[in-house]
Amino acid sequence: MPLDTSTYSLALLRLDGRRWNELRRLTAQISTQAAADGSSYLEMGNTKVICTVTGPAEGKRTGGAGTGGGNEAEVRVEIGIAGFSGVDRKRRGRNDKRISEMQTTISNTFASSLFTHLYPHSTININIHILSQDGSLLAACLNASTLALIDAGIPMRNYICACTAGSTSSHSANDEAADPLLDLNNLEEQELPFLTVATVGESDEVAVLVLETRVQMGRLEGMLAVGVDGCKQVREILDGVVRRRGKRILESAAV
Amino acid sequence: MTSLKRSLASDPYASNISSKVYVRSTKSGKVQKIVREVYLRQDIPCSSKLCSACLKTAPRDASGTLPPFVLSDTPAGTKEFPQGHYLVPDTNALLNAMDLFEHNSAFYDVIILQTVLEELRNRSLPLYNRLIGLTKSEDKRFYVFFNDFRLETYVTREVGESINDRNDRAVRKAVHWYSEHLTQSVKTAGQRKINPAIVMLSDDKDNLSKAKADGISASSLEKYVAGLENSDQLLDMISVAKENREMKDANAKAAENLYQEYFSVSKMMTGVKNGTLHQGIFNVSPYNYLEGSVHVPAFDKSLLVLGRENINRSVQGDVVVIEILPKDQWKEPSTKIIEEDTLNKNENPDAEDGEQVVTERERRALQEEVKQVHSKGTEGRAQPTARVVGVVKRNWRQYVGHIDESSVSQAAKQSRKQQMVFLIPMDKRIPKIRVRTRQAGEIIGKRVLVTIDSWDRDSRYPVGHFVRSLGDLETKGAETEALLLEYDVQYRPFPKAVLDCLPKEGHNWIVPPSMDDPGWVNRRDLRGLQICSIDPIGCQDIDDALHARPLPNGNFEVGVHIADVSHFVKPNNAMDAEASIRGTTVYLVDKRIDMLPMLLGTDLCSLKPYVERYAFSAIWEITPDAEIVNSEFTKSVIKSREAFSYQDAQNRVDDASQQDELTTAMRTLLMLSKKFKQKRMDAGALSLSSPEVRVETESETSDPIDVKTKEHLDTMSLVEEFMLLANCSVAAKIYDAFPQTAMLRRHGAPPKTNFEELANQLKVKRNLELKTDSSKALADSLDACVDPQEPFFNTLVRIMATRCMMSAEYFCSGTQAYPEFRHYGLASEIYTHFTSPIRRYADLVAHRQLAAAIDYEQLDASVRSKGKLEAVCKNINVRHRNAQQAGRASIEYYVGQALKGRIVEEEGFVMKVFSNGFVVFVPRFGIESLIRLRDLADIEPESTFDAENYILKTSGSREVEVELFEKVVVRISDVVEEGTGKRKVKLELVKTGSK
C-alpha cells in the first residue's frame, strides 16, 4: 500500500505528486455524440464522465411533476454510475441518496443560470454517465454539463465551472499550519475535509457550495479562496475547448 | 463522427503523467485493482545546502514559506569517503538496522527515498513511524526525497521485472541522479565547495553488484559501519536475523525445525471467523515460564497454553491465534514453580544442531505435573487447554536484561570475536534471547538493552541484537533507567518545542492584577475564601484545595478547587502532544518523571499557599446530613491560605484549642466526609487493600534508610471523599453535555470465575464464605473475613481479593452502553478523573470538556472526535498501568537496597502454595517472595502436596508443614546471585506459626 496523506508535510507533495495549488489534468471534448442535441466528454484526472443534453423539448405530461414546467423550462438531470467506475464493482440503485442529491444540485444550479424563461412548458434533459470515479465527482458532472449545454446551444448566463478544495490535515488533527488543497482525488477525499465549489464565469459569484465534512472555521476561508481560484482555471480550460470546437466548425463551413 | 480517443500529444502535461496500477486484496478477501495517477515534476529539490539551483525552484507552502534545506554543506567524512558523504539506505538496511540510524554518533545526512519509505511502511509500521520521527528531528538531518515523483528519477516497472527489482533499480537511479546533480551544482557554484559522495547502503548482494556496474558508490551496512570510529559498538546493532537466514540457505540441508509452522493468515482468519480457532493476547504465568494463558471472548476462563511446543514461539503480549486441544489433553494450571534459569542453566547459545525444543529437564518437570492431574482423578478441575497456531501481531519491544555470564566463552571475554551469548531479560515472562555480540567481555555485569529480531522455527530461543548498555548492574542510575525502559516511561527531558509553549514570563507569571485582562473573563473571584490544601509531606505539585463555610440557612457551602491546567496547556500544541503521550506523572522512590514541565507542575499551576492562582472550582451546597442541594462549576481565581500535610491537618483538627476559621472549616469537611463515606459503603463501595510501604531515604543522597508501612489518617479520607465527590459530579456534567465523547472512567464487575479460587481457599481453610453476587455482597463478606487471633488476616484477604478484580479504565462514553459505565469498586454509576490535571492527562481532557460544558470556551475538535479520544484512552490506560508497576518496582528495588547487608526476622503470611514451594508475604516490607523446597535445607526434602487442602508437607532433611494463610516467621536477607552478580531479596523459613 502506498503512503497516506500525512506525508504531505514531508516535502509539500501530495499523494500523486501534485503541489497544493495544482489541478489534475483536465481534458474535455464536445459534440461527442451526434445523436444528442449536445454532448461532452470530460476527464478530471481519472474521473471520467460523459454528458448528453436533449431538449429543450415540449413537456410530456408526467402528472404534474414539473412544478416549474409552467412559464419556464424544467431542467431534469439523470446520473448513471457505471458498475465498473469505482474500485469495487457495485450497482447503485435508482434511489441512491448520493446520486439524487447530486442530481438536485446540478438541476438547481442550471435552472438558475440557463435562460429557462425562453422555453416555457418544456424540459431540458441532462444525462450524465460516470465511467470512472476518482474524486471531485460533482465538480466533473457540473463541468461536463456546462459543455454539453453549450454544445446544445441553450442560452446561458455564463459558464458554470466547478472544482473541489480541501485541506491537508483532517479535522481532528487540528493542525493550524494545514495548507489548502485544490482538486482532490478519491484517496484525498476519503481522508481529508473538502468542499465542492462552482462559480459563474470569471466572476467570484459562487453558484454551488457543498461541504459535507467537518472542518475548522479558520481553514474554510483559505479553502474557499483556493477553490474559487481553481474554478477560474477550469473556466480557461473549458473556454479553450469551446473555442477550438467553434473554430473547427467555422473552418469546415468555409470549405 | 468524432472519436473519443484522447489527444495526449497536444497536452503539455502528457509526458509528465504516469499511472500506477496495483492490485490489493481487502480484509474481506476481495481483490481490488487500483489505478492512480502520478504527476512527474522537476521542482523537487535535492535539499542539499550545497545546491543553489534547487533553491530557485523549490516549492513553497500556501503561506509562502520555504521549507529549509536539510542536508549539510559540510557532511562528515569516513576513511573511504574523506570528502564527506550523504547516505541513501535501501529498505533492507532500514529493516535490519533502524537502531543504527537512530544512533547519535553516526548516520547523519541521510536521504530517504520515497520508494524506500513506501516499502518500509508495508513491511513494518513501527519502523516506519520511527523513521518519520527521524525525519522530523532537526539534528539528524534526514531528508525524504520523493524520487517517484521526479521526472528524472522515476522508473517504470518493466515487463517481467519483480517489484523488488524495480524498487532496487529506482534506488540506484536516484543515487545516480543525486551524485550527477550535486557534481553539477557544485561546479556551477564555482567556489571551492566540496562534492560529497552519495553512498547507497544495502545488504542485498545483487543490488550491490549492480550498483558497482552502474558506477555508483555503494556499501553493505557491515562494511560501512566497520569504517566508522566506534565500529564495534555499532556493528552489534546490525540485526543478525538476516545473516542467519543466509547462513542457513547456504547449508541447504535445512536444520530440523523445532516448532510447528504457523498457519497461513487466511487459514487463521477463517478459523477465527467460524469459531474453530480463537484470537487473544498471550500472557505468561509469573511463576511458570512454560505456562501461558489466553483470554478469548468465547470462554469465561482463560485458556491454558502449556509447554514450549504449544506456546510455539509466542512471547508475552503477542496477539496469537490458538486452537483448543482435545478434551483428554486438558490440564490444570500448574501447582509448581518452574523457572527458566534454574532449569536450563547450562545451555550453549551457539548450539544449533541436535537441539530439541523441550529439554529433558523441562520434559520431566512437566511430566510430574501431568502425573499429578491423573493421580487425583478429579478431572473436574482440568481447564480448556490450547496450542498456539499463529501470531497475528508481535508485541516485541526493547527488553532490559543482563548477559548470562556462563554463556560467554572465556576466550571471548578478551577477544573481539563475535559470538552468541544469552541475554536474560529482567521480565521473567520473556524467554532468554540469543544475542550476537563482539563486546561480550565488556557488557558482562551491565544492564543492557536488546531487541528481538526474529524467532524462526529452527531456533529454540528468539534471536536479537544488542542496543546499548545502561551501566553497571546494581548502580542506581542503571537500575532506574532500566525500570523506566521496562515500563516504557518517557523520561527524556522535554524538547525545546514543548518548552516553547510555556508562558514567556516563566516563574514571574502572576494572575493579572487588572480584572479587565482577558484572563479574567468568565472567571469568578474567590480570593476572599478561606481555602487550604492537604497533601502528603513535601508535595510540590498541589492539584487540589478545599474550602467550607456555613450558610445562613444552616447548610454548608463546600468547594473543591483544582489547578487550572487547561488554561496553560492548549489543545494540540507540542506540550499537549507530549503530555498526551506521557499520560501520567510517574512517581519513583527517588524520582518523579513529570507529565508537564516543572514550571507548570510545581509552580504556575500548583495551588501553592499565599499566592493567587487560576483554578477550576466545583462548589456545592450541602446539608448537614451530607445531601447535595445544588452544585455548580466555574473557572476561578483563588488564594490558598495554607498548605497542610496530612499530619499537620490532623493535629489542628484534633487540637480543641484551635478555633480559627481554617480549622473549623476542616472539621466541617471531616464531619461531612465521614457521612459521605458511610453512604458509599452502604451503597456497596469496596475498601480494598494493596501492600503499601514507604521508603524513607536520606534527603541528600536518597539512599534508603528504612521502610515504613503507610499510616492512615482521617484527613486522608477527608480529601479522598471530596475528590470522589468532585469526580462524580463532573462525570455527570460532561456526560450530560457530550453523551458521545465524554472522557469517563469505569471499573467492570469482575467475572465470578475470578473469585473461584479465593472463595474455595477461604471455604476450605477458614470455613468462610465469599459472596460475589454484587459489590455490596462482596464488601460485606470481606468484612466478615476476620480471624480474631490475627488482625492482619483481613488485610491479607483484601490484598488477595484486589488481585481478582478487573482494572479500572478510561473510556469514551460513546463506546459503552450506560450500564457499563459503572465503577464497581466505588459503587458509582458514573465516574471520571478531574482532580489531578497536573499529573494525569485524563483529568486535563475532563477539564476541557467541563469548560465547554459550562460555556467557558469552545470544545476543541480533538476532544470531540470519538476516534481520537479512544486512541487517547487506549494510550493513557497503558501508561497508567505502567506507571503503577514502575512505582511498585521502584519501591521493591529500594526495599532491597534498604535491606542490604542486614538480616532480619519478620512475620509473614503464606499466600500461595505450590507442590514444590510457597509464596510468603511480609507486611512489614510489603515484599512477597518464593520459598522453594530446595531452599528449606541443603538436601531438598521429600514432599507431599495436598492440593485440595492447600497443605505442603515435607519430610526427610527437614520436616515442616506449610498451609495457606498461615503465619510464619522468615529470615530476610539479600543475596548476590552467583553467575549474574544480581542482588535479590531472599526469604528463609524460620518457623511455621503453630508447630
Ligand SMILES: [Zn+2]
Ligand atoms: Zn539541487
